Amino acid sequence: MEALSPTMEEGRVAKWHKREGDTVKAGDTLAEIETDKAVMDLVARADGVLRQVAVAEGQTVPVGSVVAVIAAPGETVGATAASAPPPAPVPSGSGMRDTGYGMRDAGSVVPAPTDVTRVKASPLAKRMAREAGVDLKLVTGSGPGGRVVKRDLEGTAQGAPTPVAAVADTHPASRIPHPASPRISHPAVSGVPFEDIPLTQIRKTIAKRLVTSLGPIPHFFLTSEVDMERAAEAREALNKQLGDRGKVSFNDIVIKATALALIKHRACNAWFQEDHIRYWNEVHIGMAVAVEDGLITPVIRNADVKSLAEIGWEAKELADKARSRRLQPSEYTGATFSVSNLGMFDIDQFTAVINPPEAGIIAVGSIVQKPVVLDGQVTGRRRMRLTMSCDHRVIDGATGAAFLQTLKQMLENPLAMLL
Amino acid sequence: MATLTYRDALNQALREEMQRDPNVFLMGEEVGVYQGAYKVSRGLLEEFGPKRIVDTPIAELGFAGIGVGAAMAGLRPVIEFMTWNFAVLALDQIVNSAAKILYESGGQVPIPIVFRGPNGAALQLAAQHSQAWESWLSHIPGLKVVAPATPADAKGLLKSAIRDDSPVIVLEGEMLYNIKGEVPEGEHIVPIGRAEVKRPGNDVTLICHSKTVTVALKAAEQLAEHEGVSAEVLDLRSLRPLDEATIVESVSRTNRAVVVEEGWPQCGIGAHVVDVIQREAFDRLDAPVLRVTQADVPMPYNKQLERLAKPSPERVVAAARRVLYLD
Numbered sequence: 001m002e003a004l005s006p007t008m009e010e011g012r013v014a015k016w017h018k019r020e021g022d023t024v025k026a027g028d029t030l031a032e033i034e035t036d037k038a039v040m041d042l043v044a045r046a047d048g049v050l051r052q053v054a055v056a057e058g059q060t061v062p063v064g065s066v067v068a069v070i071a072a073p074g075e076t077v078g079a080t081a082a083s084a085p086p087p088a089p090v091p092s093g094s095g096m097r098d099t100g101y102g103m104r105d106a107g108s109v110v111p112a113p114t115d116v117t118r119v120k121a122s123p124l125a126k127r128m129a130r131e132a133g134v135d136l137k138l139v140t141g142s143g144p145g146g147r148v149v150k151r152d153l154e155g156t157a158q159g160a161p162t163p164v165a166a167v168a169d170t171h172p173a174s175r176i177p178h179p180a181s182p183r184i185s186h187p188a189v190s191g192v193p194f195e196d197i198p199l200t201q202i203r204k205t206i207a208k209r210l211v212t213s214l215g216p217i218p219h220f221f222l223t224s225e226v227d228m229e230r231a232a233e234a235r236e237a238l239n240k241q242l243g244d245r246g247k248v249s250f251n252d253i254v255i256k257a258t259a260l261a262l263i264k265h266r267a268c269n270a271w272f273q274e275d276h277i278r279y280w281n282e283v284h285i286g287m288a289v290a291v292e293d294g295l296i297t298p299v300i301r302n303a304d305v306k307s308l309a310e311i312g313w314e315a316k317e318l319a320d321k322a323r324s325r326r327l328q329p330s331e332y333t334g335a336t337f338s339v340s341n342l343g344m345f346d347i348d349q350f351t352a353v354i355n356p357p358e359a360g361i362i363a364v365g366s367i368v369q370k371p372v373v374l375d376g377q378v379t380g381r382r383r384m385r386l387t388m389s390c391d392h393r394v395i396d397g398a399t400g401a402a403f404l405q406t407l408k409q410m411l412e413n414p415l416a417m418l419l
Numbered sequence: 420m421a422t423l424t425y426r427d428a429l430n431q432a433l434r435e436e437m438q439r440d441p442n443v444f445l446m447g448e449e450v451g452v453y454q455g456a457y458k459v460s461r462g463l464l465e466e467f468g469p470k471r472i473v474d475t476p477i478a479e480l481g482f483a484g485i486g487v488g489a490a491m492a493g494l495r496p497v498i499e500f501m502t503w504n505f506a507v508l509a510l511d512q513i514v515n516s517a518a519k520i521l522y523e524s525g526g527q528v529p530i531p532i533v534f535r536g537p538n539g540a541a542l543q544l545a546a547q548h549s550q551a552w553e554s555w556l557s558h559i560p561g562l563k564v565v566a567p568a569t570p571a572d573a574k575g576l577l578k579s580a581i582r583d584d585s586p587v588i589v590l591e592g593e594m595l596y597n598i599k600g601e602v603p604e605g606e607h608i609v610p611i612g613r614a615e616v617k618r619p620g621n622d623v624t625l626i627c628h629s630k631t632v633t634v635a636l637k638a639a640e641q642l643a644e645h646e647g648v649s650a651e652v653l654d655l656r657s658l659r660p661l662d663e664a665t666i667v668e669s670v671s672r673t674n675r676a677v678v679v680e681e682g683w684p685q686c687g688i689g690a691h692v693v694d695v696i697q698r699e700a701f702d703r704l705d706a707p708v709l710r711v712t713q714a715d716v717p718m719p720y721n722k723q724l725e726r727l728a729k730p731s732p733e734r735v736v737a738a739a740r741r742v743l744y745l746d
Contacts, residue, residue, distance in 0.1 A: 124674050124705040150705040
């Protein structure tokens with residue numbers, strides 16, 4: 001049983017696609033596996049004959065268990081296969097590589113199974129970390145595959161671990177994105193997807209104190225009521241234009257506006273990461289989708305540069321996939337900020353729970369006709385409440401408020417999105 | 420100190436040991452009248468006469484066996500093989516007689532014999548005559564195996580080998596006989612079982628022996644010049660017994676190692692050295708230990724292919740860069 005998602009611990013065989021005795025080729029789908037997140041294909045990693053199916057449909061087994069045995073034609077399979085240790089990973093590609101001294105070795109290029117929790121470090125680095133009291137999980141490895149090696153730990157014996165920043169700068173604080181920056185920059189163009197800025201002492205203290213005050217993530221909430229009249233008009237016009245090529249929903253507009261507002265307020269487009277804050281230059285919006293027995297947040301990547309129509313199509317496709325539990329891990333991980341919408345349930349406003357390590361989430365309420373005073377006259381307008389949950393370790397009150405204000409302005413005047 | 424060639428250093432060791440002990444004699448193909456295929460025995464027939472410098476027919480198994488018998492009878496024979504490629508014919512006497520008799524006689528019959536000759540590839544001698552035999556020979560309990568890289572070590576180790584009461588294999592090299600170096604006169608003894616740092620360094624240990632010492636020294640020079648890397652060159656000198664303590668001390672200091680040898684990769688000397696390192700210096704290692712060996716093929720006769728098949732300074736530098744994470 002392969003780990004088919006980063007958090008998968010066991011898998012249920014939903015359906016076998018191959019039967020005992022079938023010839024299989026590497027890459028063929030052997031079975032459908034229900035993981036904690038989705039139904040995934042389990043593919044053959046080698047050519048041969050499916051000699052033994054060890055797990056019946058509907059059965060759940062832990063990751064690492066033998067689910068089937070693929071043997072060479074004519075090869076006999078031991079009776080103990082079902083209880084044998086997990087089979088050695090099979091080399092991808094040809095498996096042949098020059099090991100440096102001319103001997104061809106089929107086993108040396110086997111990619112290790114992905115285990116995100118394992119820290120890779122050279123034996124020396126482990127010893128150095130132990131002696132210096134450094135947590136290797138906090139050290140960025142510069143060796144192959146992120147292996148922590150001697151040079152990554154040099155100097156730690158004398159002081160604190162050296163946080164590794166993507167860009168060298170002696171004054172980390174000077175690089176924190178400033179919300180009041182008048183110019184919109186598009187740092188993503190530089191090709192660097194993010195920038196790690198070490199926590200300053202004050203940031204560390206804020207983090208520590210706030211965590212002790214409220215849950216593991218110190219939430220605070222900001223609510224703003226948005227006039228959606230013009231957004232509604234724009235949406236109607238756009239949908240007329242699109243005709244049968246799709247529909248733009250209010251949620252799509254909120255996602256697009258959120259993405260654009262995040263570009264202007266990078267301080268909110270960030271991950272809290274123990275000893276540093278990762279400020280993202282790219283904007284990937286997680287979109288909470290209710291599914292039968294829970295919820296999942298598929299991700300609209302680079303939502304800031306996608307058109308409303310593109311976001312509309314993608315959101316629909318992802319939501320459909322989520323409901324049928326067909327999302328791939330790459331489709332539900334890596335969001336930099338999220339949007340959750342309960343408007344369709346006539347919820348006026350609510351507070352959404354932050355999806356760590358993201359630092360914020362926008363909760364979208366329903367659009368309601370309300371009497372409001374406009375130019376001294378009471379008039380009926382379509383209004384919507386947005387509530388932003390902020391991780392106080394990353395976002396301070398004024399920072400979040402400035403972002404929400406930009407978002408409100410964009411929604412109230414959709415043309416501003418073109419600016 | 421006199422500057423001598425490797426062949427003259429061996430010649431000096433033989434002469435001194437034959438003067439010192441009348442039981443020592445030299446036997447092999449062309450060692451007498453022709454003064455040795457590589458002139459290691461120059462002048463010895465004249466000085467010691469045909470009773471102690473014995474020319475043999477081309478019959479390696481036969482004269483190796485006569486040597487073992489002579490050793491059983493109390494003499495100290497030195498058997499010269501024209502090359503170790505020919506000594507394969509004598510392996511039964513070396514492995515089954517010389518290496519076993521002390522054990523099988525319950526410690527009563529020591530075999531103080533030396534088997535010596537050039538080992539490994541020279542230039543374009545083709546597949547059958549370009550083989551490195553040290554991993555075969557050092558596999559055998561009951562044998563000692565030395566592989567000197569310099570004239571001084573050649574003299575000192577051959578003298579130790581002749582005085583040793585066990586069968587000792589001395590691996591020389593066609594390409595080594597002409598190299599020159601300072602050699603201490605008279606009683607210069609290099610103990611069997613001691614490696615030597617030929618060039619001190621801090622960043623990576625290049626472990627080598629025999630001809631690959633030159634390869635490693637060139638690689639260390641290039642690493643210093645182009646990479647600013649300080650490589651330590653550790654010459655094993657003795658392959659059995661192996662100086663594990665010196666290997667472990669060096670690698671514990673540099674945290675990285677590359678093992679260079681003329682033999683093939685599978686079950687090579689380097690494989691055993693890597694075993695020592697992973698066992699005794701595991702948590703001193705910052706990178707997997709890499710090996711540079713002859714390519715895993717019979718030695719090509721073609722000059723360019725032969726050059727590519729042999730360990731070279733360039734391949735050692737490339738391996739060192741990898742263990743230093745410079746790639």
